[in-house]
Amino acid sequence: MDPASADESLLHLPGFALRRAANVMMGKLTAQLSEMNLRLSDASVMLLVSDRNDMTSADIGKELDIQRANMVPVLARLEEAGLIQREPIDRKSQAIMLTPAGVRKLAQVRDVTDRFENELLNRIPAKHRPHFLPALLSLIQ
Amino acid sequence: MDPASADESLLHLPGFALRRAANVMMGKLTAQLSEMNLRLSDASVMLLVSDRNDMTSADIGKELDIQRANMVPVLARLEEAGLIQREPIDRKSQAIMLTPAGVRKLAQVRDVTDRFENELLNRIPAKHRPHFLPALLSLIQ
């Protein structure tokens, strides 16, 4: 690096800024969700399953990048809270679907996440805004 | 959400895509750094301190968003590896600086991170690329 361009922070590095931005924004969302006793993974599962009744634990894990073994405590927590139920597909697999209470809670989750996503986009200056999601998606293969 | 626009993934949500993109990219960098027995936090400390000799552990933590208490094992690891040394500023504070071995290792770290940052930017289509860092920075207050 050119010594003259030395930065006392590392925020000029896109990778570093990407990590920091994700941490800042996810920290905010995590705080809002924790007020309704949900974690980020809980809300993600609920949004993903929403009105579907054909997703297994493994399916959800693939979509959310959570390994099978790590889905166990997530689903156990949601089931314990009465937000999801399991319905046998065959004798090996079970579909994860929201309970009626889960459907009601999902409406609250959507309130929070819709507001969150809007606030996120509104923080980005208008001229950069339309490029943000496409740029992110290009990084996810 | 409009049922017709229902997505089987959550990648249409900028916040979700932000988290995923950060996880994907940081996973790649973490893997490359681990081949040289460094963690992300190790490399961040080394890049930040680089040729400075006036940063305390607390200063570094503020810059990297790592709490004082959590800096202890990071610096202990770097010191154990012979990459940093501590120089008393007064009887309370100590400056963290690279050892000669740390300076040599930093050159390797820069090779990896420079290549990584270039690859990251090159994955983003040219028309979106100049908007990426400004958008990220707008999210970090």
Place this chain on the structure above:
DNA sequence: TATTGTTATACTCTATAACTATA
């Protein structure tokens, strides 16, 4: 009084291996 460095501790998320039962 505030700050530095530290210890101890707990919680969350993530990663791996192994097992049973079923497709």
Place this chain on the structure above:
DNA sequence: TATAGTTATAGAGTATAACAATA
């Protein structure tokens, strides 16, 4: 043979409280 669900476990990151010594 491969997959689903699970258990157990370890690693890594992060958060809080508390303490002694010093600014």
